[in-house]
Amino acid sequence: MQTKYNIVKQAIKSKILDGTFQPHQKISSESELMKQFGVSRHTVRLAVGDLVNNGWLYREQGAGTFCADRTQENNNTSVGNQKNIAIITTYISDYIFPSIIRGAETYLSQQGYHVSLFSTNNDHDNERRFLEKILTQHFDGVIIEPTKSAISNPNINYYLNLERQNIPYIMINAYYDELEPLSITLDDEKGGFLQTEHLIELGHKDILGFFKNDDSQGPKRMKGYLKAHRAHGIDINPSNIVTYKTEDKYDKPVSDLAAILDGPEGKRPTAIACYNDELTIALLDVIRERELNIPKDISIIGFDNSFLTNVSEVKLTSIKHPQSEMGEVAAQKMLSMVSNKHSNGKSNKNDLTSVVFDPELVVRSSTGLPKNK
Amino acid sequence: MQTKYNIVKQAIKSKILDGTFQPHQKISSESELMKQFGVSRHTVRLAVGDLVNNGWLYREQGAGTFCADRTQENNNTSVGNQKNIAIITTYISDYIFPSIIRGAETYLSQQGYHVSLFSTNNDHDNERRFLEKILTQHFDGVIIEPTKSAISNPNINYYLNLERQNIPYIMINAYYDELEPLSITLDDEKGGFLQTEHLIELGHKDILGFFKNDDSQGPKRMKGYLKAHRAHGIDINPSNIVTYKTEDKYDKPVSDLAAILDGPEGKRPTAIACYNDELTIALLDVIRERELNIPKDISIIGFDNSFLTNVSEVKLTSIKHPQSEMGEVAAQKMLSMVSNKHSNGKSNKNDLTSVVFDPELVVRSSTGLPKNK
DNA sequence: TCCGATTTGTTCGTATGTATG
DNA sequence: GCATACATACGAACAAATCGG
Numbered sequence: 001m002q003t004k005y006n007i008v009k010q011a012i013k014s015k016i017l018d019g020t021f022q023p024h025q026k027i028s029s030e031s032e033l034m035k036q037f038g039v040s041r042h043t044v045r046l047a048v049g050d051l052v053n054n055g056w057l058y059r060e061q062g063a064g065t066f067c068a069d070r071t072q073e074n075n076n077t078s079v080g081n082q083k084n085i086a087i088i089t090t091y092i093s094d095y096i097f098p099s100i101i102r103g104a105e106t107y108l109s110q111q112g113y114h115v116s117l118f119s120t121n122n123d124h125d126n127e128r129r130f131l132e133k134i135l136t137q138h139f140d141g142v143i144i145e146p147t148k149s150a151i152s153n154p155n156i157n158y159y160l161n162l163e164r165q166n167i168p169y170i171m172i173n174a175y176y177d178e179l180e181p182l183s184i185t186l187d188d189e190k191g192g193f194l195q196t197e198h199l200i201e202l203g204h205k206d207i208l209g210f211f212k213n214d215d216s217q218g219p220k221r222m223k224g225y226l227k228a229h230r231a232h233g234i235d236i237n238p239s240n241i242v243t244y245k246t247e248d249k250y251d252k253p254v255s256d257l258a259a260i261l262d263g264p265e266g267k268r269p270t271a272i273a274c275y276n277d278e279l280t281i282a283l284l285d286v287i288r289e290r291e292l293n294i295p296k297d298i299s300i301i302g303f304d305n306s307f308l309t310n311v312s313e314v315k316l317t318s319i320k321h322p323q324s325e326m327g328e329v330a331a332q333k334m335l336s337m338v339s340n341k342h343s344n345g346k347s348n349k350n351d352l353t354s355v356v357f358d359p360e361l362v363v364r365s366s367t368g369l370p371k372n373k
Numbered sequence: 374m375q376t377k378y379n380i381v382k383q384a385i386k387s388k389i390l391d392g393t394f395q396p397h398q399k400i401s402s403e404s405e406l407m408k409q410f411g412v413s414r415h416t417v418r419l420a421v422g423d424l425v426n427n428g429w430l431y432r433e434q435g436a437g438t439f440c441a442d443r444t445q446e447n448n449n450t451s452v453g454n455q456k457n458i459a460i461i462t463t464y465i466s467d468y469i470f471p472s473i474i475r476g477a478e479t480y481l482s483q484q485g486y487h488v489s490l491f492s493t494n495n496d497h498d499n500e501r502r503f504l505e506k507i508l509t510q511h512f513d514g515v516i517i518e519p520t521k522s523a524i525s526n527p528n529i530n531y532y533l534n535l536e537r538q539n540i541p542y543i544m545i546n547a548y549y550d551e552l553e554p555l556s557i558t559l560d561d562e563k564g565g566f567l568q569t570e571h572l573i574e575l576g577h578k579d580i581l582g583f584f585k586n587d588d589s590q591g592p593k594r595m596k597g598y599l600k601a602h603r604a605h606g607i608d609i610n611p612s613n614i615v616t617y618k619t620e621d622k623y624d625k626p627v628s629d630l631a632a633i634l635d636g637p638e639g640k641r642p643t644a645i646a647c648y649n650d651e652l653t654i655a656l657l658d659v660i661r662e663r664e665l666n667i668p669k670d671i672s673i674i675g676f677d678n679s680f681l682t683n684v685s686e687v688k689l690t691s692i693k694h695p696q697s698e699m700g701e702v703a704a705q706k707m708l709s710m711v712s713n714k715h716s717n718g719k720s721n722k723n724d725l726t727s728v729v730f731d732p733e734l735v736v737r738s739s740t741g742l743p744k745n746k
Numbered sequence: 747t748c749c750g751a752t753t754t755g756t757t758c759g760t761a762t763g764t765a766t767g
Numbered sequence: 768g769c770a771t772a773c774a775t776a777c778g779a780a781c782a783a784a785t786c787g788g
Contacts, residue, residue: 284686751788
């Protein structure tokens with residue numbers, strides 16, 4: 001329910017949580033807020049009044065409204081033995097995310113932790129909402145997959161606030177470079193390299209590459225693609241690289257491939273390297289429609305070695321992603337960070353280093369020798 | 374300082390303290406208070422709003438303002454704003470479960486609830502462990518998908534204990550018959566009927582049916598399969614029914630189908646009705662290996678209308694399962710049960726009835742006319 | 747010390763939206 | 768469908784406290 005006073009309320013709360021308003025600092029006056037949000041004084045007072053009631057602000061007649069100091073309000077911190085870990089991912093129900101989550105959930109659950117899941121649907125606003133929730137309510141730690149990790153993140157302040165409040169967080173799959181956080185990732189560049197090298201070694205020289213470019217995995221995989229070409233002394237045709245954003249994933253790559261396949265036959269690529277298996281499955285339909293045989297007419301390789309490699313008539317060659325293992329490792333690290341926090345200080349330095357998984361090539365039937373070889 | 378709203382406030386508070394207003398009793402309406410004290414509505418709302426904030430009253434739109442029950446609000450003061458709902462399913466990361474969970478999680482999260490997930494992996498011991506946790510720690514409600522709902526449940530006592538402790542629970546997908554709980558399900562029998570009837574109407578008379586038999590959905594879908602045969606006056610070949618347990622789902626149906634397809638051609642069924650899409654995808658491989666064309670040589674129909682209907686070269690005809698909608702409805706009902714508990718008693722009877730979703734047939738390319746027709 | 751500008755506090759009026767019974 | 772009751776929102780006025788000059 002989006003009421004005006006609620007919008008004002010959330011906006012003020014956000015500014016407190018992201019550190020714009022520091023404790024005991026004066027916030028905007030009522031008349032300023034009226035202008036800012038284009039609402040009546042009544043509405044502003046409702047919003048501010050709510051926040052005062054919940055301990056976020058305090059008012060002083062004649063002086064102004066001030067940010068409250070919530071530093072040690074947490075008398076309820078140790079609500080018994082209720083330990084909470086949050087997992088934030090872009091999606092929870094799609095593709096390989098369920099596997100990653102399961103790996104973490106199983107471990108955390110066994111260790112007696114409560115696990116809360118949130119999915120940002122690749123939206124920074126949602127990410128902010130959840131970070132606010134974590135800062136507000138009591139959580140012992142967060143495992144987070146960054147949203148749109150390739151572009152600069154508007155919620156950096158919230159992460160810094162997590163650090164200030166001593167709430168440990170771990171990033172998986174990717175990380176925001178500015179933060180240099182503890183992270184559990186796959187070596188995406190090497191993965192992209194293995195993908196392309198496999199095709200090159202089969203004899204392909206004209207390899208179409210599809211890469212998502214709004215998370216940081218995409219550019220890294222593309223870098224591997226380029227490196228493999230260079231390492232084998234093969235020229236790269238710039239038009240062989242197609243990039244797309246998450247919101248276009250259902251349309252752009254499909255129509256781009258269709259255009260290429262319907263173009264002059266001589267210029268048709270003999271192989272395709274895909275950002276992931278999900279895209280590969282989508283592109284299969286384009287190839288089928290044109291009655292091209294895989295891998296005789298065209299080879300195609302996926303990424304992540306997900307369950308999707310196995311659902312179609314063509315079994316996909318792919319690159320192994322640790323999936324549930326990644327989740328489990330993240331969970332283990334998280335718990336050792338949580339216990340370190342309590343035992344205050346030094347610990348196994350082992351536990352506090354980032355992990356980079358090594359990708360492996362898994363060959364199935366979607367890749368083969370090029371036609372004219 | 375005697376402000377008008379303070380006078381009103383004190384007067385109402387007095388009536389609560391001297392027992393004029395008993396817990397859950399409706400107090401005077403805002404317009405009545407306006408008359409009584411000769412003040413504006415705004416002033417009344419200020420006074421009442423303060424009392425609501427301090428837990429003396431609660432308001433219900435359209436109904437009135439009521440005296441709160443402050444009898445055992447002791448622990449509530451600090452922990453009270455942390456609302457916890459548990460979701461227990463057999464799996465969290467597989468198949469359609471992520472979608473169901475997402476539907477519930479999104480709604481509960483929006484309403485400010487804290488959601489904890491647990492997966493039993495179809496094991497009664499795990500189910501018991503989680504129920505113990507819920508009984509021990511503070512949870513406001515549970516959304517649960519029964520584990521092995523077809524066979525008698527060893528944890529019935531735990532459910533009865535939930536009732537005794539006044540912790541509301543809702544079952545989704547299936548329910549333990551003995552408990553007669555509030556449940557959100559799909560009409561599985563009708564789904565099975567639609568599946569089979571679709572094949573019969575296409576002209577199939579020899580229809581192989583695969584049904585899981587350790588959850589209650591399986592037998593119901595099978596019942597629909599049988600009913601459709603009877604409704605169309607078609608004899609049922611007993612050997613056309615294959616049942617399997619969850620732990621055999623990767624082996625038994627596949628080997629059984631292989632044996633049948635490798636048998637005498639005359640006795641080969643012309644169509645297959647599957648317990649769900651996941652099984653359907655697995656069986657596709659068996660059919661492909663024998664180079665049979667779908668749907669020309671054999672039709673196959675799935676169940677749940679999951680994302681798997683769309684990943685293969687053959688797009689699966691299936692039966693629609695509400696998935697995320699089921700989760701959301703369960704979450705809504707859960708919250709109205711939780712709030713009823715607090716306002717103690719009467720409520721919309723609407724909210725407290727079970728929901729049975731109506732399945733729909735979704736036709737794609739995996740079903741067609743039988744060969745000799 | 748007083749003034750005036752600013753800021754929050756109290757109070758009234760009015761209107762429309764939405765849930766309940 | 769209708770009356771009732773609470774929810775949201777705009778406008779206006781005056782009071783009381785604060786703060787810099």
